[in-house]
Amino acid sequence: MAEGMFKALLWVLAATVFTMAGVARGQRVPCYFVFGDSVFDNGNNNGLNTTAKVNYSPYGIDLARGPTGRFSNGRNIPDFIAELMKFSDYIPPFTGASPEQAHTGLNYASGGGGLLEETSHHLGDIISFEKQIENHRKMIMTANVPPEKLKQCLYTINIGSNDYLNNYFMPDDQYNTSRLFTYNQYADFLIQRYRSYLKLLYVQGARKVALFGVSKLGCTPRMIASHGGGRGCAAEVNTAVEPFNKNLKALVREFNTNFADATFTYVDIFTGQTTLAYAGLGFAVTQESCCTVEQGEELCAANKPVCESRRQYVYWDNVHSTERANMFVAKAAFAGVITFPYSIALLGIL
Numbered sequence: 001m002a003e004g005m006f007k008a009l010l011w012v013l014a015a016t017v018f019t020m021a022g023v024a025r026g027q028r029v030p031c032y033f034v035f036g037d038s039v040f041d042n043g044n045n046n047g048l049n050t051t052a053k054v055n056y057s058p059y060g061i062d063l064a065r066g067p068t069g070r071f072s073n074g075r076n077i078p079d080f081i082a083e084l085m086k087f088s089d090y091i092p093p094f095t096g097a098s099p100e101q102a103h104t105g106l107n108y109a110s111g112g113g114g115l116l117e118e119t120s121h122h123l124g125d126i127i128s129f130e131k132q133i134e135n136h137r138k139m140i141m142t143a144n145v146p147p148e149k150l151k152q153c154l155y156t157i158n159i160g161s162n163d164y165l166n167n168y169f170m171p172d173d174q175y176n177t178s179r180l181f182t183y184n185q186y187a188d189f190l191i192q193r194y195r196s197y198l199k200l201l202y203v204q205g206a207r208k209v210a211l212f213g214v215s216k217l218g219c220t221p222r223m224i225a226s227h228g229g230g231r232g233c234a235a236e237v238n239t240a241v242e243p244f245n246k247n248l249k250a251l252v253r254e255f256n257t258n259f260a261d262a263t264f265t266y267v268d269i270f271t272g273q274t275t276l277a278y279a280g281l282g283f284a285v286t287q288e289s290c291c292t293v294e295q296g297e298e299l300c301a302a303n304k305p306v307c308e309s310r311r312q313y314v315y316w317d318n319v320h321s322t323e324r325a326n327m328f329v330a331k332a333a334f335a336g337v338i339t340f341p342y343s344i345a346l347l348g349i350l
């Protein structure tokens with residue numbers, strides 16, 4: 001209890017700490033590459049044959065560019081990190097990018113993407129983490145980005161949630177993982193995959209890498225409805241993802257030990273997601289979506305009403321967070337309040 005409260009308060013302080021971080025002028029790293037799922041996607045799914053895309057209103061309602069394919073009302077976490085790293089613009093989606101843009105960075109993330117190839121297959125065509133790494137390999141080759149430059153870039157990865165949401169916790173006639181694995185075995189299985197993908201990225205030049213853990217998926221409106229009896233967080237879901245996060249943190253330690261020329265860091269979103277922290281940050285509605293979501297759905301219904309006070313909501317739709325929640329995570333990760341062992345700001349310096 002005491003420790004939980006302490007961490008929650010630290011999380012609350014993140015915004016303050018960040019403003020004192022002594023921000024230097026100019027871009028802090030020459031390039032920034034983004035990998036992951038819908039939490040990081042900024043348009044890669046728009047042209048795909050998939051239900052996991054959001055290039056329609058009300059998504060992007062708080063963005064000047066309107067609906068872009070970001071799974072939020074406004075900016076997502078990589079957008080805030082790009083701002084904090086003093087990039088003059090957001091990192092463009094890989095889809096439709098020119099090779100030239102690989103010199104400043106690309107976003108390969110895809111809604112529905114997971115560590116396992118079969119994850120989210122019921123959503124149609126999505127880009128798995130393995131395919132994202134392959135896309136990156138091709139882009140940096142085509143663009144001839146110098147290896148020395150690639151080592152200076154920032155890399156952020158948010159992957160693993162869909163291996164739970166759109167695999168393990170799906171009905172077992174659609175996905176067999178919950179029949180094959182206990183929570184611990186599944187977490188081990190996923191991290192084995194993660195390890196081999198991370199080695200590929202390292203070989204491709206990644207040296208400054210932030211790995212985002214899985215959030216409290218059991219507290220998303222979708223999982224509250226399907227696994228939480230409609231009220232309160234689905235405890236089994238949160239219990240299931242905990243060993244994944246624990247393993248991911250250990251994987252970061254392993255890579256920092258084995259690769260002396262690299263800095264990996266783990267971003268803990270899970271621990272800070274407490275009632276107390278939310279209250280301290282001014283979030284009044286923590287278990288309901290801001291936009292209108294039809295019964296049994298997860299994404300916002302097109303052109304339907306949305307809540308007025310979006311600043312008070314944690315969740316934008318039934319799974320994805322609002323811009324304001326994204327901002328707190330990004331700032332806390334940048335300042336090092338929720339990272340182990342390096343802040344993202346420090347990755348840019350080391």
Ligand SMILES: *[C@@H]1O[C@H](CO)[C@@H](O)[C@H](O)[C@H]1NC(C)=O
Pocket residue numbers: 049124
């Ligand atoms: C899109 O996917 C669905 C099922 O996933 C399939 O039935 C349909 O033919 C696909 N459409 C195109 C244009 O490929």
Ligand SMILES: *[C@@H]1O[C@H](CO)[C@@H](O)[C@H](O)[C@H]1NC(C)=O
Pocket residue numbers: 118176177180
């Ligand atoms: C489980 O499902 C995966 C992907 O659909 C398949 O490749 C694998 O063979 C299945 N395993 C078992 C034991 O049924």
